[in-house]
């Protein structure tokens with residue numbers, strides 16, 4: 301029952317985001333501010349995790365491919381495809397659900413509890429449009445970019461780790477990287493990123509925007525928002541893979 | 549006034565806020581129980597009452613931050629209750645509000661806080677906006693704090709920034725929830741006088757929640773006394789001295805000092821009235 305109430309209110313919040321801005325310049329400023337907060341702010345963590353994800357997947361793939369019949373180049377192929385298909389979009393977005401999600405939920409939650417949202421409302425500002433919409437829009441713009449960066453860094457990480465541990469030579473890696481490349485995989489990964497970006501920004505925004513109580517509830521709702529957005533993200537991941545990547 | 553022009557002027561004639569039979573209940577607890585009153589234009593309308601009597605909830609109902617369960621609210625004869633979201637938004641651009649907890653934007657400096665409504669709704673340029681901001685900050689006795697963040701200033705200073713932000717657009721309706729709690733008596737007086745002056749100067753409808761007796765006696769032109777969510781008494785600051793309402797008397801004249809002061813005023817008035825023979829009229 302509470303699920304339906306929540307879901308209805310969530311949809312209403314999304315609907316309420318679309319109204320004529322009171323002042324375009326201020327909305328643009330807020331959007332840019334969020335882009336820098338969400339995009340630039342998560343660049344560091346995305347760089348680090350992508351690099352190591354790539355490195356680990358190179359070493360692990362080599363470990364699993366013990367058969368001498370399989371050429372070394374295959375390792376590069378597998379690293380490329382797993383990074384593009386799954387690691388860069390899904391893993392990065394799960395990490396971002398924690399980083400960005402908790403930030404959005406606690407920022408809005410704090411504004412709600414300290415009546416800053418009421419103060420904006422009373423000035424005649426649609427707070428869903430002014431506070432929530434720029435956050436979701438900024439996520440939709442910057443998170444797919446971060447995922448692309450992550451793809452490149454992940455593959456680079458795999459190359460460096462593979463070469464450094466003597467698994468394969470740089471030439472072998474490059475050769476594998478270029479063979480059997482399916483551009484659709486990148487399209488698929490981007491479709492996933494847009495979906496995930498929407499999930500990990502709108503769900504925490506909902507939890508933060510409608511928080512009730514005090515500081516304790518802000519923490520609780522921000523944790524809850526991260527958990528819920530991670531579950532929804534994995535569910536969406538499964539559904540999208542089933543629908544868009546079905547081999548049958 | 550140059551900053552008046554960009555605010556949508558309306559054509560209402562009898563400016564006031566009138567509300568009838570307001571009920572509000574949170575779960576089982578009845579917070580407002582059939583409250584009706586009229587807030588007059590060009591006056592400081594006070595809502596007084598003990599802590600928890602429902603002042604804040606009433607004020608928030610009036611501006612629509614809390615939706616009352618029942619009741620009618622009219623702004624200048626236009627039903628606020630029936631207004632659409634958009635219509636309320638337009639009306640709210642003429643409302644200034646000071647929250648009990650100040651509600652400053654904590655990611656912004658004092659100056660940016662006060663400038664925010666101007667940024668959003670005015671067509672002034674940068675220097676004009678800054679000039680206006682400094683003007684209101686000066687009026688609330690707050691200089692040299694422009695570049696500080698809300699976390700770096702005291703509670704009383706926050707209150708004053710909140711007032712500055714509420715009045716920067718010269719609203720038609722001003723709501724203040726305890727504007728001088730946490731202020732020293734002197735600053736308190738300055739704030740009361742400021743609110744009173746701008747109310748007269750711009751013919752605003754000002755609604756103030758307070759339990760500060762100095763304010764009641766200084767600026768109480770139309771006072772609503774709330775008792776456990778109900779309209780218990782209303783009148784002005786002269787009438788309050790002569791009121792025979794037990795609850796009001798024990799609320800207002802709580803200390804021995806104030807009781808004595810009241811008795812003195814009563815005696816004084818009685819002496820005068822005996823001559824005029826219309827004491828009964830005053831002691832209604």
Ligand SMILES: Nc1ncnc2c1ncn2[C@@H]1O[C@H](COP(=O)(O)OP(=O)(O)OP(=O)(O)O)[C@@H](O)[C@H]1O
Nearest residue numbers: 574579597598599600601602603604605606648759
């Ligand atoms: N959101 C809410 N949910 C449940 N109960 C509430 C809520 N807001 C207020 N109340 C209850 O309503 C009653 C009146 O509260 P209100 O804040 O209006 O008091 P007040 O007169 O402003 O008091 P004070 O002078 O201390 O500010 C209180 O008993 C409070 O517990």
Ligand SMILES: [Mg+2]
Nearest residue numbers: 603604648725
């Ligand atoms: Mg209160």
